[in-house]
Amino acid sequence: MMNYEYPNTYKKKIFLVENSPERVVDFLKKFGEDLQVKVVNSSEEALELLKTSYSPDAVIISKYMGGLKFLEQVRSNAWTKTLPVIITAQEITSGLIREVVSQKGDDVFPSDFSNGDLLVRLDYFIKRRHYVAMQQTKSATLDVKIPWWKRTFDVLSTGTAIFLLSPLLILVAILIKLDSKGPIVYKSKRVGAGYRIFDLYKFRTMRTDADQLIKNMESLNMYAKKDAPTSRQAGAGYCDSCKAAGTDCQQPMYLDGKVVCEKQYLHEKNNKVAFMKFQNDPRITRLGKFLRNTSIDELPQLFNIFMGDISLVGNRPLPLYEAEKLTTDDYIYRFAGPGGLTGLWQVTKRGKGKKDMTEEERIQLDIEYAKNFSFKMDMMIILKTFPALLQSENV
Secondary structure (H helix, E strand, C coil): CCCCCCCCCCCEEEEEECCCHHHHHHHHHHHCCCEEEEEECCHHHHHHHHHHCCCCCEEEEEHHHCHHHHHHHHHCCCCCCCCCEEEEECCCCHHHHHHHHHCCCCEEEECCCCCCCHHHHHHHHHHHHHHHHHHHHHHHHHCCCCCHHHHHHHHHHHHHHHHHHHHHHHHHHHHHHHHCCCCCEEEEEEECHHHCEEEEEEECCECCCHHHHHHHCHHHECCCCCCCCCHHHHCCCCCHHHHCCCCCCCCEEEECCEEEEHHHHHHHHHCCCCCCCECCCCCECHHHHHHHHCCHHHCCHHHHHHHCCCEEECECCEEHHHHCCCCCCCCHHHHCCCEEEECHHHHHCHHHCCCCCCHHHHHHHHHHHHHHCCHHHHHHHHHHHHHHCCCCCCC
């Protein structure tokens, strides 16, 4: 069974179909900080946006805006039939509830949302939708099963390695504690085989505020697209109200309590790269640089392998913010293979000291491994990993 979770920072995308300014303002006051809201003025416009724009996580539509007819049309379309739809009404009657249920609506709320917990219900509907979709369309692809030979080799090799390396693990732990403040082991949420989320262990090599600093370091990313527009350039060609993020924009979207241009938001989102890696990273501690260049920082992942979170050889598990960008049919095979401590892309590029690896090359190597991995390939990767441990990249 796939275990899918949203990162804590994820904001659910909602279409609010409502033409009453008072109700819109009231909704934004209550939920604007928790949801990414796009206000739509009619059910017809909402249907058109579902065809031409990005798909929202849910639609909230008033009964008086043609909500029941909208629900019928959404459920009759294969592309949107699982989209969570919530109907609102000033007066909720048993007859209305029966009608919404008969048309497979998800819930009914009063127009002022005075009863019920909307955020809890949305969270449930969206997770249910993802689970059903993955079971129906991706189950064969993402039902990753580790062969017995691979699991046996993982347990025997890592169990022996942990025993033999225990003095080194203890020494490194003491040095990290003396070198800088913070925990010895860094835990990060990662997405592995079949999109399963788990805690990946590494010796801490960065300052404790490293995650907060990453937002200001996009220009240093080794995988950054050279021709990707900057935020200032991204607004070029749009209307004046879009550039100024004004309320007159024809496609306004409410994010973090502010009105932003939907076209510019999607333009910038599509130009973001999936992988993040930096040269001469200022967040790394003095000891951390040595631990990274010798790959000693990754030794705690032996425990991840021993427990079955990942395998010794496979595709590197990704942080949540990277994995969420690789969910299309072209890239989903990347998660159809076992996760691993070392893999095909590390030994084919990184081990040779090359710096010209593109994001697309890395993804394609991961897909190649997921489709073709075998005992022979794993042994070849393991043998080639040792020369690659002493990296020539300063990352």
